[in-house]
Amino acid sequence: MTERVRVPPIELVVDTGADPETTWRALTDPELVTLWFTDASRLGPVGSRYRLDFGDGSVVAGEVLALDPGRSFGYVWAWEGAGPGEATRVSWTVEPHLGGSRIRLVHEGWDEAGLDARARDDHEGYWSGYLDDLRDVLSEA
Numbered sequence: 001m002t003e004r005v006r007v008p009p010i011e012l013v014v015d016t017g018a019d020p021e022t023t024w025r026a027l028t029d030p031e032l033v034t035l036w037f038t039d040a041s042r043l044g045p046v047g048s049r050y051r052l053d054f055g056d057g058s059v060v061a062g063e064v065l066a067l068d069p070g071r072s073f074g075y076v077w078a079w080e081g082a083g084p085g086e087a088t089r090v091s092w093t094v095e096p097h098l099g100g101s102r103i104r105l106v107h108e109g110w111d112e113a114g115l116d117a118r119a120r121d122d123h124e125g126y127w128s129g130y131l132d133d134l135r136d137v138l139s140e141a
Contacts, residue, residue, distance in 0.1 A: 007117050009108035010124045014131045016100050018138040023094050023101040024070050026138055036133040043073060050075045065089065077107065086113045101138075105131065 016023060026032045033040040041051040046067050052060040062076025074091035088109040095102050105127060110120045 005117070007110035007115065007120050009106050009110070010120060010127060012105045012124075012127055012131055014103045014105075014135050015097055016103065016135055016138040018101055018141050020070065020094050020096050020101045022141050023103060023138060026134060026141070027092055027094065027103070028073070032137070036137045037130050043067070062087065066091065071095070083114075086115065088113050088115070103131070103134070 018026070026036070028043045030040045030042055037052070039053040039055065041049065043050065044064055046064050048064050050062050050064050054060075059080040060077055061080050062078050064073065064075050066072065066074040072091065072093040074089060076087050077090045078087035088107060091106045091108075093104040095104075107120075107123055107127065110116070
């Protein structure tokens with residue numbers, strides 16, 4: 001029997017000169033999220049629904065799992081129409097760093113969702129591009 005190789009989480013870090021408050025708004029204010037990512041619902045309390053609409057029929061629908069306003073939040077990442085259990089988790093952290101902010105993104109739960117390294121790697125490529133866009137938006141803030 002072949003043992004399945006564990007699929008590691010995506011862990012990305014971006015440093016920006018923007019202060020933590022500005023950075024937090026860029027991650028959570030729907031009007032600002034559209035500048036670097038996609039249409040997002042307003043971030044509500046733990047247990048509330050959270051939705052990202054990429055406008056091409058691709059929609060992520062989940063719920064808020066954690067919220068520490070101004071510092072961190074996490075949510076379920078599940079594509080609408082995906083099979084049962086194909087949900088992963090995304091978390092964001094903002095912390096002061098060298099006069100600006102450090103943003104940490106972790107996207108995990110690939111094994112539990114029954115997804116392979118290819119799915120993880122595809123997401124990592126997209127996340128890297130979105131974080132570059134976020135860095136650009138924050139450099140203009």
